[in-house]
Amino acid sequence: MKMKFLYLVFVATGIFPQLIYAQQQYTLSELHTSQGEVISDWISNNQAFTIQLKAEEAPVGSVAHSQFQVLIADNDVSTLFEFQQGQLVFSGGIPLPAGENNLAVKQFINGKWHDIGQSQIKIMTSSGFKQSQWSPKLELNINSQLKEKTSGDSTASERPTFSDVTARVGLMSHHENDDMVIDSNVNLLSVSNRSQAIQFGNKAAKASKLDVADYLVSVQKGNNKVSMGQVSYGNNALLVDNLSRRGITWQYQNEANSTINGAILNGSDIVGYNNFTGLANINKQYVKVLGFGFNTLTDSRISLRIEGNYLDAQRTSQNDFGIGEIASAEKNQGMAFKVSTIDSEGKLNADLTMGLSRYTNPDDNNLDFGETLVPLKTKTALAYNVNFSYILLQDWLTPWQSPMSFTLLANRARTEPLYQTLTAFVQANVLTQMVGGQYQIGNISGNISVQRAEDNLDKLVNILTTRTSNTNFSSTIPLAQIFNGNETDNSPNPWLPALDYSYQSTHQFAVNSPEASVSGFNGGSHLPDQITTTHTLSSNWQLDMDSISLQTSYSFQDNQQIGRELADFKSLQHALSYNLQQNDSTSWTFSISRNRQNDLENQKIQFNNAITISFNWQSENGLALNANYGLSKDDDSKKQGENTATNADIGLIKNLVKGQWWFPADGSISFRINYNDGRNIDRVFNLQNKFSTTTAQLGINLSFQ
Template sequence: MQTHHHRRPLLRAALAIGLFASAAGAPAAAQVAGVPIAIEKPTFAGQTIKAGDTLEVKTSRELTPADGQIAICIGPLDLSKQTRAINATTFRAEPAGATLPPGPQEVVVHLIRGDQWIDLAKFTVNVEGPASSDAGTPSKGLESRFTIGMKGQLHERVSGTTKAGTRAQFQDLTTTGALNWEGKPLGWDTKTSANLTGVSKRSEAPRFGTEGINAEKLDLNDYKAEFTRGDAKFAIGHLTYGNHPLLINNRDSRGVTLGYAITPWLDVSASAIRATSIVGFDDLFGLSTVDHRIYATTVGVEMLPAKKGLLRGELMFMNAHAQPQANVNQGQIPDAEKSRGLGVRLLSTDPDGRWKGDAMWARSRYVNPTHPDLAQGSALVAVKPETRDAWQAEASYLLVKDAKWLGDKYPVNLRAIAHYEYAEPLFKSLGASFLADQQLTRYSAEARAGEIALTLVGSEKNDNVKTIPTILKTGTYEKLAQLTVPWPSVFGTAEKPATLLPQMQLESRRVRQYTLRIPDGTNARSSFWPDQINYSHKAALNWNHEPYSVSYTFEIGDQDNRQPGREAADFLIHTHGITVAWRVNDKLNLNLGYNRSRNYSYEKSQATYNNGGTAGIEWQFADVWSVKGDYAKALAFDSLNQQYSNTLTTALQLARKFTLEQFGKKLPGQIFVRVAFAHNRALDTVVAQVLSGRQTLVQTGLSLNF
C-alpha cells in the first residue's frame, strides 16, 4: 500500500511542469466545471459618472456558492464589501460613505474564491470631480422603476419515485420597485433611494423567515437618504460603516451616520446602527431597541497635512449590544452578546502608489450576558467577560514600475507583499468577523509584463496561539502559483488580436495541514490527529474567434492522507470541462458543453466517474418572438458497479415581448410559456435500492416594467 506514495510525487511534479510548460493563456472569464463566467459590458463603461454613483454589472450566467463572490473595485477604492447581489446574475457596488476618486479610473470586476481574486473584466470610466457638482448643477428630481411579474404553473405530472411539488397549479404575483430622488434643498446635496418588494405568496415575503405568517406581503427592502453640505455628511437608512477589519468592518445594517471634516487634516465620524439586519417599515431607523445597537466613532488624522494620504492615523471606539434576534430571513436563535473595543489603524501610501502600508490593533471586551428568553427559567452559570487583543499588518512595495526591459508592449512591474494577522484566544468583536486564536503570515510576489501576470504566494497559519496544553494545535502551510498569459495579444495587437490562440490561466496549489501539538492527557488514537497534504493543479484555456468561442478546463486534485493507520485514505481526482458557443447571427446562438471527472479512492481501489453534457439554443425568430431550449444529461457510476445514476433534464421556452401604451408612457413587458421535463434513475447495489421517476411541468411568466 505504500508504493503509490512514492510514485505520486513524480506524478505531481510531471503534471505541474506539464501544466506550466505546455499550456498557454489566461481566460477573460473564470471557469467552473467547464462553464465560463463572463461579465457583460455595463452601461457605465467608457462613460462619465458621478463620484457617488453605484456600479452595476451582470454575469453571463447564474453564480453558485461554489463559484465564489463578485467584487468590484475602482481605481484605488476597494468596494468588495459593498458589492451586493441584486439577483443571481446582477451585482451592485455602492460606494456608501466613500467617494469615487475623480478623473479617469479603471473598474475591475473580480471573482473571489477563498484567497484568490480572479480578474473577470476591466472597464474605464471618467469620474466627475467636485467642480461638476456645484450649485449650478440641475437636480435630477424623482426617478422610479417598477416591475410587475407573474410566475405560475399550469400543469405538473409525476411518476415513479419522484414526489410531486406542494402546489401542482398556481399563479404568484411579484412586484419590485425602486424610487430615487436627488436635489439640493436648503443647500444640502441630497440623495435618497428606496427599494420595495411585493409578493402574493406570503412564504416569499422579505420577512417570512423572522415573522412567519405575520410577514407583510408588501414591504420595504431597503432605503437610504444621504445629505452633504461642504465638509459635513449625514445619512440614515441602510448603511455600511467601519473600516477596521478587527473591530468594525463594513457593518451593514439600518441606522444613522454622521461625518465632518473639522480641518483638512482632521475628520470625525460616528454611527449608531442596528446589531442585526432588518427590512420592512417597522423600526424605520433601526434603533428602536436600546440594547440592540452598535455605536462607533472614528477620528481620522492626516499626520502629514502637506502630503495628504502619505500617512493617516485612525482611532476608533465601538460599543455594541445584541439581543437574541436573528438577521432577516434567518431561522436561527443567536446568543445575547456584548462587546466593547478600541482600535487604532495606520495607513500609508506614496503619491505614485509604489508603497502601501496598513497596520492595525484592536482590544475588545466580549461577553455573552444572561438573557431570560434563552434561560427559560433555568439557573445559568454566568459567562466571564474576556478582554483580548488582535493585530493585523500588510505592506507592499512596487519594486519595479513600468520598466521597458521587454519593450513598450511589455512594461515590467514587480510588487512584493507581506501580510500578518494575530488574534488571541476568545477575541471577538460584534462589528467584525475576524477569526480568533490564529496567527497567519503570508508573503506574495506579483510580476507583470504587459498583460502577462505571475503571482506567487506562500502562507503559514497556526491555531492555539498561546499553546494551551489541553487544546490541539495545528499548522496549515500553503503555496500557490498562478500564471496568466493572453496569447491573442502577445502574438497580436489590441486592435488585431491573434484570436486563433487562447487566453490562458494556470494554477498550482499545495496545502499541508498537520498536528503541531497533541493535547496533554489524551488517550485518543494517533489517527485522530490531522496530517494531510492536498495538491491541486488547474489549467483554463479560452478561445474567442468570432463567431465561435471555446473554453476548456482541466483540474487535478490529489489528497494525500498521512495519519498513522489511514495512509491509504487518499484520493486522486481528474476533471475536464469544455464548452463551445456559436453565434450564428444576431438572432441565433448555439452552445454545447461536456464535463467529465474521475475520483479514485486508493483505500477502496474504486474509481467514481461523473459525465455530463449540455446543449442550448436561443433564437429570436421574429422581432417580438423568441425561443430558448436547454438539454442536460448527467451519468455517474463507479468501477465496482455499486452505484449508478442517470439524469436527464430538458426545457423549451417560448417568449413574446410587448409594449403597452399607458399613462402617456410605453411600458415594455414580456410573457412566456415553459415546458420542462426531468427523468431520474438511480441504482445502489449495496442497499439493493432502485429509484426511478419522471416529472413534467408547464410554467408561465409575465413581467411588465414601468
C-alpha cells in the first residue's frame, strides 16, 4: 500500500509521465481477468485485469516507437497500467471509475494519437453495487415582513415586522445490484421561529428548532421488500386505508402478482426525532396488520383478485380535551376482504369490500384515578361496499353516424351502527344506494345518477331517521367542435362556446317521528323536510390566445318543514371572466360577478357585486411582475346594512436559474406589497367601522442540489 501511495504521488507531481511506451503498433483485442478469462460481466472497482493487444504490421515509414493512453469514460487512467509482453496490465488495488463506461485505448504514432480500440467495461462501486447515487439537497426559505401599517379599527398583528428562516436539508440515495435495490430519503427541518418547529404543537417552548421531518429506507431483494420510516400501508377503505405512520412494512410479491404483506406501525402520528423507528412503545400503542392478495381465473373470461387484511391496533388516551368528548384508550381488531373482477373484454368491472371490526375502550389509568368505572360494551360490527360498472353500449353509431357509448354504474354501501376502526374513516350507521351512468353521443358527454342515503339502521325510536335523495345530471356540449368553422381541417368555430350544464336536486326529510318523551322532538315542527334544486350553465369561448367564460347558477331551497313552509331561499348568480393574452409575456384577466339571494320568509334580497383585475408579465430572463385589484360590495333591498371591501397587491419576482450569473442554486426572490381595506355599516343598530392594512413582504427561496 505504501508503494502504491508513493506511485500515485509521483504521478500527480509529474515525476512519472502519464504515458505508456511500446515499440510496435497494436489494436485492442479483449479484456481478460488476471486468470485469463474474458471479462463479460461486472467486476469490482479494484480488480486486476489486462487489456489484450494484437500486434499489427506497421505501415511503411511509420515510427516504431509509440505511446499508449487508457481512458475510462472521460478519466485518464494511463498511469495505472503497465505494458507487459503486448498487454496493458492493471494490477488492481486502486479504485477505478464505477459504472457502465466505455474503455478506449489510444496509441501515439507518427506524431498523432490514434484510436486502436474500444470496449465496454462494467465496474461496481466500492460498496459492491452496480449503481450508486447520492443526491443531497438544501432548500432555504426566508420570509420577511418589512413593514405593516394599520388604520381605523384595524389592530396591528403580534409581529408587525419579522424575518423567518426555514431550511430543509435532504439526502436521497439509490443503490442497485443484480437482485437488490436500496433507496433512502431523509429530511431535516430547521427553523428560526420556534412556533414553526415540527413538534411545537406538542412541546411548545421545549420544541427543538432542528428536527427530523421524515425519513424512509426501503430494501428490495428479489420478490421481497422491506421499508422503515414514514411508511404508508393499506388500500381497504373499510379497515386500513392508506395509513401513513412511522414504522416498518414488508411485502412479498411473485411474478403472478400474488402478495403477502404486513406492517408494524405506531398507533398515532409521530414527527421529529422522538421514537425514531416508531416502535419504542409498541406494547401500548401500535398498529399490526397482515395482508394477502392473489389472482384467480386469469385464463377464463372473467378474472378475479382476492385481497384480505387482519388488523390489531391500540392507542393510548390523548391529552386533548374536546367539548362533549373525553379521549380515552382505544383498541380495535378486525378483518376485511376485497374481491374485484374484470372481464376479458374490459366491459365489466366490479368489486365487493367487506369489513368486520371489533372496537372497545380498555381500562385507562389516565381516567379512572383509582375508581371503578362502568365498562363500555365491546361491539363487533359489519360494513360492506359494492361497486359495479358495465359498458352497455360501445362504439355504436347514431343514424347521423356519430359514435355513441353508455356505461352503467351502481353502488350499494352499508355500515352498521357503532362500526369503528382506528385506521380508516368510515361513516357508521348509514345505508347508501346509487344507480347511474356515463354517456357519450358524438362530442356530447355527461353523467346521470340517482342516489339515496338513510341512517338510524337499527330503527331506534328515540333517534331521528333521515333520508336523503339526490338526482344529478350533467352534460358537456362543445358547440365549437360540433359546428366547426372550417370544413377542410375540422378546426373549432371560434365564435361558438363549449357549454357545460349541471342539474342537482336534493331532498332531505325525516322518515320517522321520535317520541317526544324520549327524544326531545316536539312533534312535526322539529322534523326536517327540505328540497334544494340547483341549475348551473357555463359557456366558454376560446378565441386564439384569448378566452371568455360566462357562468350562471340558479338554486331554490324549498323548506317543507311544518311551521317553516315560508323559510325558502332563491339564489341567482352571474359571473363573467375575460382572459386577454396580450403577447407571449403579458396577460390580463377581467372578472365581474353579481349574486342575488332572496329570503322569501323575511322578504329581503341580499346582493353581492364584485370586480377583479389581474395583470401578469413575464420576461425571458426570469423577471416577473403581477398585480391584482379587487372590489366587492354587499347590500340588501331593505338598506339595513352595507359592506365594502377593497384589496390590491403588486409583486415583483426574479426567478433564479442555477448557472445563470454564476448563481449556485435554483430559486426566486420576491417583493410584494399588499393593501386591504373595508367599511361596514349597520343601519339597524347605527354602527359603522372602517379599517385598512398595508404590508410589505420580501421572500427568498433557494434550492441547492
